Amino acid sequence: MPRLRKYSVLIALHDFVASLVAFVAAFAARLGTTDFLRSSDDLIYSGLTFAVICVIVYQIIGLSSAYWRYTSIADVRLIVVATAVSILIWTTLTFTITRLESTPRSLPFILFLAEVAALTGPRICYRMLRDYRDRRKSRSANRRVTRLLLVGGPSDVFKVINWAAAYPHQLEVIGILGDKQRHVGLSIQGIRILGVIRDLSSVLDKLQREDRFPDSALICASLQRLNSDEQDILATVTGLRGVRLHKEFRPDQILGQTIGSLPPLARLLGRAETGAMPAATQEKLVGGKKILITGAGGTIGAEVARYVAAATPARLGLLDVSEFNLYQIRRELQDEFPDLDIDPILCNIRDQDIVRSVIRDFAPDIVIHAAALKHVDMVEETPREGVLTNIIGTINVAEATAESGAAIFVQVSTDKAVDPSSVMGLTKRLCELYVSSLDSRRLENGETGTRFMSVRFGNVIGSSGSVVPLFRQQIERGGPVTVTHPDMDRYFMTVREAAGLIFQAAHDGIQNDRRRGRVFVLEMGKPVKIVDLAKQLIASLELSPDQKIDIVFTGLRPGEKLSEKLFCDDETCFHTAHPGVLYAEPRSAAPEFSPEAIRQLREAAYANDRPALIKLLRDLATSSGVVMTDPESLELSALAERKTPESTADNVLPLKLKRPR
Secondary structure: OOHHHHHHHHHHHHHHHHHHHHHHHHHHHHHOHHHHHHOHHHHHHHHHHHHHHHHHHHHHHOHHHOOHHHOOHHHHHHHHHHHHHHHHHHHHHHHHHHOOOOOOOOHHHHHHHHHHHHHHHHHHHHHHHHHHHHHHHHHHOOOOOEEEEEEOOHHHHHHHHHHHOOOOOOEEEEEEEEOOHHHOOOEEOOEEEEEEHHHHHHHHHHHHHOOOOOOEEEEOOOHHHOOHHHHHHHHHHHHHOOOEEEOOOOHHHHOOOOOOOOOOHHHHHOOOOOOOOOHHHHHHHHOOOEEEEEOOOOHHHHHHHHHHHHOOOOEEEEEEOOHHHHHHHHHHHHHHOOOOOEEEEEOOOOOHHHHHHHHHHHOOOEEEEOOOOOOHHHHHHOHHHHHHHHHHHHHHHHHHHHHHOOOEEEEEEEHHHOOOOOHHHHHHHHHHHHHHHHHHHHHHOOOOOOEEEEEEEOEEEOOOOOHHHHHHHHHHOOOOEEEOOOOOEEOEEEHHHHHHHHHHHHHHHHHOOOOOOOEEEEOOOOOEEHHHHHHHHHHHOOOOOOOEEEEEEOOOOOOOOOOOOOOOOOEEEEEOOOOOEEEEEEOOOOOOOOHHHHHHHHHHHHOOOHHHHHHHHHHHHHHOOOOOOOOOHHHHHHHOOOOOOOOOHHHEEEEEOOOOO
């Protein structure tokens, strides 16, 4: 007997038995046990007649040839129609013969429910068992199941879920990013809507903690329905986190090599990502404590806030000067951690009295100071702003923290503070020295108050103003990609590594109370050439065949260096207990800043006296022993006019790249 015919016969036999059982059960439910047994002989003939009618109808409609392995809503709909037709035929036939004299009028309705359940139940159970068996087979064979995160509205996502169901042993849909906030928390076919597009970073963090990190993300909706910000978030975050991004459901791409996504982080960094501090250690550090984060709306501050929120603090203070950024991070954390006590604080750290009042009232245990101006060219053009935010703001926050009795103060710094050649780099180096002097002075005086320390970052991939999203935008526009110099290189780190370094510094500060004035640095391997980074991104992103993307060298901007260093010449480098984390200690005591020098700096900045401000910065650098890359660069770069070089044949590197395979 052919296999298909044998399969149809078995299904027909099942449907016959199921229909007979449903008929008997419906009569028993309607008549009760006593009346049912009294009329059992007549019921057998009626039941057999009904079962035969059902088998014939199901064969004609095509239900007997439906494949149980992939039972779906369409099959259930077919069962409902076939059952209704069968009951109608049986009722008409019975009425013609007996006028339904012994048949309760409600029986057809009860029989309809019983028949649908009898046919649907076994089919659904069979599919569930086969799915379970396939998953076990896949695991036993060590076959890698591709985890898929869907992005789009309910109707778009619903279609893709049904398509993905055809690959049960290869694809696992782990969650949905919806298009409306009110849908978050709901489920579609048992798959939960985890957030909206702006929540992508926090959703990926949550999935990683649950060991369900996706391999791919699929945009189910049309790209025209996503605004530019949503498209940027999807492109940037998925690329930085190593999640392949797809714009249509093509199993050959999703299950195989992906086109159109950024290369994995390990390729961009030229090294493996440094492991994060264990969650238990993080929770021990901040759990049950009051944590205040300045610059909480920025890339680094927001990532730290997410880590802190997940570690169950008693209270979380989010301080930022940007109303919109503060609103965004507050809303994200409230949606993710509804029971967390969050204080949004709209405040400018330049205002000494307000900062003192805010920190005194909040009474933090740990202060993470991430607020700063960090773009070299912007601060070169307006050094006043860099001094007021980076130096005066840091002094305000540090002094208020010491007065409040907080246990730890961690300041976020940059590798541009090492042998600085710019106003921004010098302001951050002076902040490092100021923080170190506070920490050392307390040890010398036998005080047991606040621990002060700094963390020195490289370039954080994916932060606001980072080259990666900038390069991607330029590539998507067809080029050119702008690089300042063919020999420029930088140290790179991920946002996750940056947040982890802050936690490590705070943890080490508690564990080693006698070691003072330290600056913590991530071991970032070798610096990456910016032009090589641009080439990687061009080669990795989806291009039309033979599309040409130029790389244009624009020349160094005021204050920029070709290369950065991680440590000053007068610092000694040590390893911490955490792999990949180093710390630097000055060989000599950090200089103290005189109140008069700070007062003069503040007055010159508020007066916008540019020449006086530059002179005070140079004098302060000299008295503090700061080694500058070029002693004359500060004055020249701060007073120089910024010029945009023209594209010429000498500074253009054409790249003719084909679509990656």
